[in-house]
Amino acid sequence: MGESMFQGNVHKYGANIDTDQIIPARYLISTDESFLAAHAMEGSTDTEFLNRVQPGDIVVADTNFGCGSSREHAPIALKGAGISCIVAKSFARIFFRNSINRGIPVLECPEAVDATDAGDKLQVDLVAGTITNLTKEQTFQAKPLDQFMLDIIDAGGVVEYTKARLQSQGA
């Protein structure tokens, strides 16, 4: 069973953070999580991310987070760096799907994004779909994820989910 409650400090970004900013293409020479994590957000202007990030931290971003290349190295790098979940006004389609597939919760909630500043402490309740800004003492309701997606996250990712499905079919 996957976790459903997350709490951490916020790293805040603007709109259109593409996957080249999350993990530049020059590092796509490895699939190793710790190697990719050591270069997370290196293509962005946030040069302090790796010094600041703590296990459990949460990325909060404006619209179209994760646009661009389909590289799954992007959610792998963020997860490896300690990011527990991502809240944005909207996500690019492939990044959204890759994150769910990797068991990383991604929630859309424009109100929470607008009300949150870098360094705030956030709590996310995946089952209730709520995002609480503990610093500002405000709670927001995120756009609910499909049950299908919650099941994938709960299984620990789509590979585990599919494996269980194949086994139940006797494949």
Place this chain on the structure above:
Amino acid sequence: MGMTMVEKILADHSGRKSVRPGDLVNAKVDVVMCNDITAPIAINEFRKLGVKKVFDPSRVMMVMSHYVPAKDIASAEQARTAKVFAEEQGCVFYDAGKGGIEHILLPQEGQVVPGDIEVGADSHTTTVGALGALACGFGSTDAAIAMATGELWFRVPRTIRFIYHGKPASWVRSKDIILYTIGKIGTDHATYACMQFEGEALREFSMDARFTITNMVAEAGGKCGVIPVDDVTLNYVTPRAKRPWKVYDSDSDAQYSETFEWDISNLGPLIAKPFSPDNVVPVDEVVDEKVKIDQVFIGSCTNARLEDLQEAAAVMRGNKVADHVRCIIIPATQEVYKQALHEGLIDVFMEAGATVGAATCGPCLGGYMGVLAEGEKCVSTSNRNFPGRMGHVRSETYLSNPSVAAASAVLGRVAHPGEILSVDPIAAGSV
């Protein structure tokens, strides 16, 4: 109620009579593609699934395109991982010298045909939709599941219809049509949507030109792009197809979430300034800014087909690349390279002082073969110019059509091809 062509493809592949936007369906896939960067993760995940064999080795394609011939030991290991897997599974494998950029290669080789569903572990898989197929980019894990099961879940996308009227003016190419579109709607307007492109302005375009339009669906956030099948499509597909195909047409009463209708007759060539593909202005506007450049790249899955090289050569013929500019030209596939050689285009580029590279993705993604230094400026025929895309986070990329890029290489600044040739040889029909 009618269906769009993409709705019909998804319905047919999931054994349903009809589907509606928003439906979740488990669809059979026809082709699964990975490249040298996305294959290693896909293979790892495939192994974890506990499945021994891919669903159909003739439909699983590994295309080495990004970091080949290997740029370092780590890249060599990744390409070898893909090769060993392809040998073990008996699936289709294209190495350097035998293939090229996947999105140009697979249609060229008839590996994807109209009516197919292609699951590609690369965002620009959308390119292939110009054939009237549903071609969609995914991460590596989704590709692994498709390789193992021959199926994948899809949310049926809403379809946005784009209708282009008129006739392109001199120096205006299909690249300008898609830049215009992205400039109008922005980089996330089509998120989760299918973009269906139509209109008499497109009918004249060759398949080469049409692929450029569906290529940049990715830069509008789109899930897929399609162009209805016509004689141009069938003349391209017929001599190449490895399998029978099926033509799907949108019903006259199909539902579209939006329709954009534009007359493109008055457009001039356009350029996307740093740092977004939707930062689109007329080339003339940037000519006035006198932007001195360091590099020109003519290539990528957007603009490296034969017609693109013909357009670039028409401008460069008899001219020299400016002293302070490095001009890199990379044909999309081995086949395009050979044709360009036979037509004398490579001679034109070499005489002009350009460097011509092996058929790969080249410097488009900033990892190899022309990475930009801090502060360098590049005019590129590729598809993305986000911060750091082609190198240092403080380098800058301008996106244009091949004629504009060639003119910029010669004049050493962002330039309009009309500054070099008084008549557009393409519009005049002399190329």
